[in-house]
Amino acid sequence: MDTETMVMPLILIMLFFPFCTSVDTLTPDQSIKDGQSLISNKNNFALGFFSPGNSSFRYLGIWFVKVAKQTIVWVANRNDPIIDSSGVLSINQYGNLVLHDSSNRLLWSTNVSVQGTTSSVAQLQDSGNLVLVQGNNKKAIWQSFDHPTDTLLPGMRLGLNRMTGLDRFLTSWKSQDDPGTGDSFYKMNPTGSPQVVLYKGSTLYWRSCPWPWHTSSAAATASSGYKYYSVNNEDEVSYGYFFDDPSIISRLVVYNSGLLQNLMWNDGDLQWKEFWSAPKYRCDNYRHCGAYGKCGPESADSFNKFECTCLPGYEPKSPKNWYHRDGSEGCVRKQSGLSMCGNGEGFVKVQLLKGPDSFNAVRMDMSMSSSECEQACLRNCSCTAFVSMNDIDRKGTSCLAWYGELIDVSENSYERWDLNVRVDATELATYTRKSNGFLGHKRKLAITIIFVMVTLFLVCLIAYICLMKKRKTKVKRKLPNQSLYFTGTKGYLEGNELEESSRHPDLLIFDLGCIVAATDHFSPINKLGQGGFGSVFKGQLSNGQQVAIKRLSNSSAQGIEEFKNEVLLIAKLQHRNLVKLFGCCIQGEEKMLIYEYMPNKSLDFFIFDHTRSSLLNWGKRFEIIIGIARGILYLHQDSRLKIIHRDLKTSNVLLDGEMNPKISDFGIARIFNGDQIQDTTTRVVGTYGYMSPEYAIFGKFSTKSDVFSFGVILLEIVSGKKNNSSYRRHDSLTLIGHVWELWREDRVLDIVDSSINDSFVSHEVLRCIQIGLLCVQEDAMDRPTMLAVLLMLSCETTLPSPKQPAFIFRRPTNSLGSITGERFYSINDVTITEFEAR
Template identity: 35%
Template sequence: MFSFKVLLLILACLWISDAATDTLSLGDKLNSSDHLVSKSGNVTLGFYKQEYDATWGDKGFGYYLAVRYTEDTLNHPIWLANRDDPIADDSGVLIIDNTGLKITHAGGNPFLLFSLQSTAATNIKLVLEDSGNLILQDEDSNGPENRILWESFDYPTDTFLPGMKLGVSRGRNRSLTSWLTQSIPAPGAFTLEWNPVAGGLVVRLKDRVLWTTGESFENILPLDPLNMNYNFTNVSNVDEQYLYYTLLIGEYTPEDGRKNARLVLLDDGSLECESRLYLFNSGTCAGDITENGCVRWEGPKCRSNGDKYEKISIIPAHKNSINNTLLGNNSLSLNDCKDICWKDCGCLGVNEQMVLGCQFLSGPYIQGGLDATSYQIITRHRSKSKSWIWILISIAIALMITILLGILFYLRRRRRTRMEEEFLLDLMTSDRASDISELHTGNHGHNLNIYTAAFIMSATNCFSPENLLGKGGFGPVFKGTFPDGQEVAIKRLSRGSGQGLVEFKNELILIAKLQHTNLVRLLGFCVQGEEKMLVYEYMPNKSLDSFIFDESKRKLLDWNKRFSIIEGIAQGLLYLHKYSRLRIIHRDLKASNILLDENMNPKISDFGMARIYKTNEAQSNTNRIVGTYGYMSPEYAMDGIFSVKSDVYSFGVMVLEVVSGRKNTSTFHFDRPLNLVGYAWELWKHGAALELVDPTLSDSCSKPQVLRCITLGLLCVEDSPLDRPTMSDVISMLTGEMQLPLPKNPAFSTGRRIIETNVEEKEFENYSLNGLSMSVMDPR
């Protein structure tokens, strides 16, 4: 139910909306009895009287030109034109004349907001927008929109509004500055700034950082219950680095005030939202902690970790315990005094009862008493001996926790290994050599054979060295012949393999569910005792690297065969990324993992490192980086981040290898040592890309088709995953259905080595917390 006062307020707002305008033209004036009201009536511009809660010189109030919400739940202006220079009476007038936009008043010089003397403009108007932005614009500009000469959003006070920018834009650095006290609008001790380097907003007390939101805004307290979602966006390019936000609001009624969306930097450094709830409470950051975004106070050597301000009651032991040196300085608030005291080793505290000016405690003092006065004082560290005791206790506790976690990790890993072994052993048959069962995979009726170790031993002639086809990270690969004459390739897990049971199970489960002409086909497996083997269809021409990197064999691959191999690999990857039952990232794509059948058709093999990803999952990360130097994308090699674009990078390296017949790890010299990717880029930049082509292809290749493949290879090895094409685009580019864009400087082009390492788990790109979301935008 509305009260009578609320009804009057609504009627008054309706009257103002009818009587007032949102525009002030050249020659118009706005005096203390006039108002500008935005089109929707949401905000109002006018002179208002600000009452001070303490005597400020001989004045108890001042007049300010301010923008306010018409229905203001906080009773606080969102922008002030003359916060540094209050007008003593109601004589203030806002004028637009030939000299510019200014405020005149009785008994003093005008306040010039914008000068028109250097601006060629004739149809000048001042417009108050519903966003709270006051804009001076030239409506005779030749562009599609009115030219903005000046706007209040470029000069924020203590209030952050939707659409307002904090940071550097159009050559101006914008930040918020708190009021001096709760009732005095003059600039105070705190600022709210955007930090483009570390990311996030920071609150400063003078030159000291007190608190930060964190790059993902994780340190902001839970938002109010009014269903508000503040969506922060970071814009960073060569000319601008700033942050702005928009507000996503659920259903509301006008009387609950949710259509307003400001964030206010209070005089004590706290950050408050529209519903009078804190996004940051400065009282939680006392200078001695680093949790929840707080930053430990730095100062002279006499201040150390653990020192902080604390509110207690004390009695001075002597009359000289209080120093009145700065008493009555009206430009200093309590927070200014605390900053000064912190930097002075002889200062023990600050008198809280002073509204403006400082009163310092120099000691000695006696704690407690009936006549005690409230002070902000600095507490000292405990003695060094006790500090060392606590340090030793902390080290002992940390060591015990580390040992306990190590034991738990070992037990968990042992249990997991045992469970995996039991799972695989359930798949095997008994020890009878003739007992061969079948495991139905559910893959359109295809069956996976389970072989005994004795059967495999017979097929490979007891793993005779004559039947050895090659060795990999998994172990040796042997050729085998079954009793019916079928030839197969058998991968045998070696005991010293860097891979293990997890990779074995991964490849078994994944490849059994995949069916494509450009993927190697798994026929079955064997798990018996310590023997773990995978049985594949036999590829008589072995792997791609055995041809293109061999001086004699590479001549057998003319350009048409090489292009067919490139296209076949692309088709296989497209199936893995998009059309298979499981969305697969291979993660170890290289020339030695591309097998060739009797017709030189390529087949992708070795899925031990492959990962399944969800269809709505753009990328993932791992703390175990595996793969082959030269084929790993930069984001995977350095940060453990992998996606389908990681496979695209490996594909691009292989394309350049197939065209050139040289390994990516080969060293080339241009004006500096380069790897194959870097060498291809330099040739392409200088218009000599065809010099990369294998000399044996000079008579068989189509130069436009070769140049298309080189350009495609460079596009696939772009430094940023976002710049690399998808495999769908790769197919379209190979067939000429899509025009190739110009490639950029590729990653790892200087041949620098990438060291296999472990990286910590990280959070990426999109954040959501307590209704707060943040996205990163990088205009180009």
């Protein structure tokens, strides 16, 4: 090899060597221009340039990579926007990160003092933290977590470094189009006993419970997966949070409106879901009931009651304003004439409170018992109240005493402090008498309740034994005129329905407490999705089995009749392509169905998403088509009942761990007698785009109605497009019409989903499209049965030519009262609850 041949590759390597660095790192010989970005190692966060909302200005910021909607968590030049796309981020000769525009104007800099001559390197970490490190020891000299904007991420700290004076706090954006410094900020107040406060301008808007905070977080009680960490010592006072599951995407944001919101990303519906927020209720507003007032949200439920009451020993300062439900002036001490300093005074306990504003509170010796804490407060005439509680590390007790006014006291569901309020001797005696009388009454009441409960238990036990003996003989015959009622429930199961369901011992009636425990109190983390019927949650039973729980809302269109129908119908069905129902839960107003858990959600979750659709190649899609056909054939012919589903659609086809399809949602299904072919209803229910014409218009339904729905599903699987989507570039208004036009023009393969172009077999796809068109023919008599459909899918037989499909509409040429395609079809997945037939 000659010298020239050897030298050229070496020169090329030397030229390109500076660029062979990690995409999460910026070195002194590199820069980031508009259109370029840093990506963290695990693809969690990106650093680059963006324009917020409708603004044309450019900013340097950090955002989530795995969130469909661009969500900014940090902004560098929030008050100095770039007017064009000329922004450049680099590391200058002094080792600082700097941001310049085309005029070489410095817009932002880390502005830290770098020791020595060792170069600096910037790295975007998977936590979302942009860190500037120096030297081989990788010592951090600056990080974005120390300079937050409006967002607190898991792993960040909010608070004050008492040694350096660094104060980490959140400040809202001015608006969604302007990330400049807004009016609301969320920060640590270290005065007295530390607490986190939310300001709107100069007005204190909301505050957390005082230190220690182990009972102060609404989110901490909502899910055991939520954890927080806190520090309060001579060097630092701060707090942060995280989740046990690192895959959970979360952020805490302060908005310019004065709202503080903790949000979690839901992959199911691609939305941010609220985990907790503040202020949320009237009692959350700071000083709502003034000094020495107590705000109780429960008392506001009664018409004649006001949410504000005075603490023991106090009365309204302005009775007139109090009468008009204005408690802002608070309360003053009752005029008893007695001193509260060495004159027989004491304390009255007020339970389950959010502790008062702690700017005038002092935390005493941790080793104090409750009685020692009381005596210490009693010895100081300025001490107005105290709290004794477990310390934050649960290893000791804390004594927190207040000196001065008691402000912003409230009842809520999260804090559980018992506040001991100082009162004079007269008030103390009054409360002591009430307490003794109340305790005596409680003892009598307790004895009465225990006696009644024991009696009821014995009666119920005897009745249960008798019932079990009778049931053995009666369950084999029909139970006329008998009903099994569920307490507090509007619906019931009739006697003959009970007989049918009892034949299926695997169908269970679940207790509400079991379901609540399985879903962790219906935690947002476990929410799988939501529809017109209500919500679906993932749950785990005590035996470790995972289930999907369909919780019907009170406003759901699916009422007790549909609920009963689904419970009793699915109990009779067993097929590999039908979802399995384990049982139900009816208690009070709650109606729930417990299914087997489908880890891959529904078919529409994949085929209508440009990213996820590529996970289903043609082979897998064809298997899904066959599976759906087998499930429908079982309903129509192979089960001991002939069942018309009436709401077949891609969102009602669930996918198990191996992507096998299972038909679900039998709430509006109907049973046909052996010789019955067709039925008619005046209450049309289902989903536009999947309804056959004879059903949608005249209310007539049969097995051919389900065949039509299957044809629509088949065409949607092949094309990756919704039937009820608008085809604005075509005359046809539906997928069916579009496929029909391409079929007549002999170019129907144009409709095939582009994500399966490399995997589909042409003759199989053509065969499926032709079968789909046969299924959606306008005349129900022309459509094949599901048995014929399955044979056509499985065998290479000659197929008949399809006739014109149903719902071939053209765009109207005028707007004189015509119903356009967009108006005729529902463009969402909401089930139509009632439609009068013409």
